[in-house]
């Protein structure tokens with residue numbers, strides 16, 4: 340079951356890598372950006388900015404990071420990728436016996452949690468709090 | 477119906493611009509947002525021209541995206557080319573109707589609706605097409621919300637290419653349609669982002685675009 344989860348998480352970089360080497364490098368880089376780079380910037384950036392804000396402080400460069408969160412937000416396609424995984428498994432189901440391990444469902448729940456976390460951020464409140472914290476220092 | 481002068485004054489008339497990144501309202505005269513450092517404009521610069529240019533490029537790419545193969549399956553050395561539509565037909569024949577409907581919406585319907593909706597929004601913001609603000613507000617919201625989901629077919633291609641490499645028995649390689657299709661999705665997303673819905677409200681209130689007032693004065 341653990342192996343299932345490892346294989347699924349490996350699919351992200353592997354999928355991009357395969358496209359880059361199979362003659363469509365532009366699409367491959369696009370997939371890498373939308374499913375690996377932007378979610379990492381978003382998740383990392385949100386933690387970096389929000390955790391100090393809990394204590395009313397602003398992380399060094401917090402304003403810059405928050406700007407990048409705003410810019411990358413529409414390009415995070417992790418939940419779209421999950422739908423892609425489901426569709427591919429349906430397609431592959433014709434060719435081979437595939438069964439969903441617990442790992443797959445854990446991965447799916449993780450993705451939905453992340454999508455929900457991003458959706459739950461009120462950007463106006465984030466900016467207001469950042470401004471208050473900045474003026475306090 | 478409302479009269480043009482029954483609306484409250486716009487921020488722009490008081491010299492206030494809302495930041496495109498953090499939405500803080502600041503006097504336009506200071507040039508840069510004091511909170512996040514982004515450049516201040518009353519409206520997104522050159523919004524309609526940019527949106528139309530991006531949208532027309534997307535409309536042109538939409539044709540090869542649907543006609544060219546997005547992937548080639550080589551089974552025992554025999555290549556079979558698949559387009560978005562042939563994949564769709566396959567799911568339908570398999571009886572996987574929900575998946576077929578999802579693919580149809582994401583790959584064919586949403587890009588097409590987005591192209592039509594954004595061109596319509598541009599026409600309305602230029603005052604060439606009469607419209608109801610409430611309805612167009614909804615149209616804009618839907619185009620922004622749904623655009624990303626069109627990427628699903630590209631991800632399916634990526635996953636299949638990565639997973640189905642069974643040597644001589646079966647391999648999958650991406651086709652030129654995938655590039656065209658990814659182009660359509662990215663261009664329509666950029667177009668939706670460069671469109672400024674406030675231009676619709678300006679037009680509705682019978683007022684000129686605030687940036688135009690500025691440049692006319694200079």
Ligand SMILES: [Zn+2]
Pocket residue numbers: 495496497498499500509510511512513514
């Ligand atoms: Zn700002």
